[in-house]
Amino acid sequence: MYEDVSLDPRVANGEGRDPASGHARPPRREFKARGSFVERCEGCNLPTLNCLCPFRVETDSCAEVWLLTHPLEHHKPTNTGRLIGDVLSATRVFTWYRTAPDPDLLALLEDSRYAPFVIFPDDQPDYAERVVGMPAVERAKQQAKIPVFIIIDGTWRQARRIFRKSPYLDALPVLPLRTQRQTRYRLRKPASQAHLCTAEVAIELLRQAGDIDAAEILDDYFDAFNDSYASSRTYHKIEQPTPAMRRLLSRQGRWPASATE
Numbered sequence: 211m212y213e214d215v216s217l218d219p220r221v222a223n224g225e226g227r228d229p230a231s232g233h234a235r236p237p238r239r240e241f242k243a244r245g246s247f248v249e250r251c252e253g254c255n256l257p258t259l260n261c262l263c264p265f266r267v268e269t270d271s272c273a274e275v276w277l278l279t280h281p282l283e284h285h286k287p288t289n290t291g292r293l294i295g296d297v298l299s300a301t302r303v304f305t306w307y308r309t310a311p312d313p314d315l316l317a318l319l320e321d322s323r324y325a326p327f328v329i330f331p332d333d334q335p336d337y338a339e340r341v342v343g344m345p346a347v348e349r350a351k352q353q354a355k356i357p358v359f360i361i362i363d364g365t366w367r368q369a370r371r372i373f374r375k376s377p378y379l380d381a382l383p384v385l386p387l388r389t390q391r392q393t394r395y396r397l398r399k400p401a402s403q404a405h406l407c408t409a410e411v412a413i414e415l416l417r418q419a420g421d422i423d424a425a426e427i428l429d430d431y432f433d434a435f436n437d438s439y440a441s442s443r444t445y446h447k448i449e450q451p452t453p454a455m456r457r458l459l460s461r462q463g464r465w466p467a468s469a470t471e
């Protein structure tokens with residue numbers, strides 16, 4: 211879940227406006243070249259300058275992540291929800307449409323193999339009786355069910371709307387993420403360091419639910435994504451893999467484990 215922020219740094223700092231009239235100026239060519247015309251890898255959708263594909267490590271976890279994604283979020287290359295599916299192949303992605311719930315999601319919510327939890331803050335009183343903690347996830351495992359973290363993928367505003375306007379979520383327990391983690395996401399400006407992006411929410415949930423290995427791989431992959439993307443924005447090619455990249459390569463046997471520290 212992200213804050214709504216302008217993705218155009220020139221508009222954010224006022225450069226995109228004509229100081230005389232206050233009207234927005236048409237984008238200059240070099241700005242367009244940064245976004246629209248940059249050559250992207252078909253595998254990871256990152257600029258080819260620092261492709262993420264070599265660092266992709268697949269693993270599995272006891273708990274599953276299902277993303278309920280706002281339609282506007284799918285096409286943003288800075289979206290981090292997709293990183294979860296790269297690492298955990300059991301991840302499911304559903305596009306949210308207010309008037310047309312995904313029939314596959316509705317069927318899965320009725321499937322007794324799963325114990326789904328909606329991940330959402332517990333800051334409003336009207337659903338307080340639905341709020342649970344990590345012990346509920348543990349109980350689901352003891353009952354031989356697969357815990358499912360349903361993470362709403364969109365801006366905070368979109369997430370609130372999805373939470374409020376999806377009747378099929380109303381019967382589910384609400385699991386707020388409690389963590390001291392500060393965001394390390396560098397591609398959009400958070401309103402607060404406590405606001406985690408979607409991949410970070412999944413990482414901390416997996417960690418707390420005991421899927422330590424999956425959490426660590428996803429955390430490293432998330433760091434590799436951040437560094438790769440941020441460097442490409444300044445046309446900088448990463449020549450030496452970062453520590454997170456080295457750990458991912460070492461898991462694939464493509465970097466000596468002794469050299470990862």
Ligand SMILES: [Zn+2]
Nearest residue numbers: 251254261263
């Ligand atoms: Zn790639």
